[in-house]
Amino acid sequence: MSHFPDLYQATIDNATLTELFRDIAALGMDVEVIPKQNAREQVGVASMTLTEAYTALREQSIRATQVRYTHAGQRWCDTIAPSDNGWRLIRINLSEAATV
Secondary structure, three states, rough: OOOOOEEEEEEEEEEHHHHHHHHHHHHOOEEEEEEOOOOOOEEOOOOOHHHHHHHHHHOOOEEEEEEEEEOOOOEEEEEEEOOOOEEEEEEHHHHHHHHH
C-alpha cells in the first residue's frame, strides 16, 4: 500500500486565523493563494493576495482558500474553510508528498 504524507487538521478561532495569515505573510516564501468556491471549483479569480484571501474568507465571499508557501525549506499547503466552531485548517507538507 502507498504511503501518504501526514495530514494535519485543526479547528482555529478568529484570533488564530489572523495570526496564521500574519505568520505566513512574515515568514512564508513563494506564497500562492488559490481561492475556492467549493470543494472542486476555484472562483473566477485564479489567485489573490493573502490580504485579499483573508478579507474574502471573513466576509464569506469565498468558500475556502488554499495557501501554498515555503517555510524553513519545506513546501506547505494550508486549506482554510469556515466551520461551525470557527475555521477548519487542513495542512499538508507538500515536500513530503513529493517524496512519497
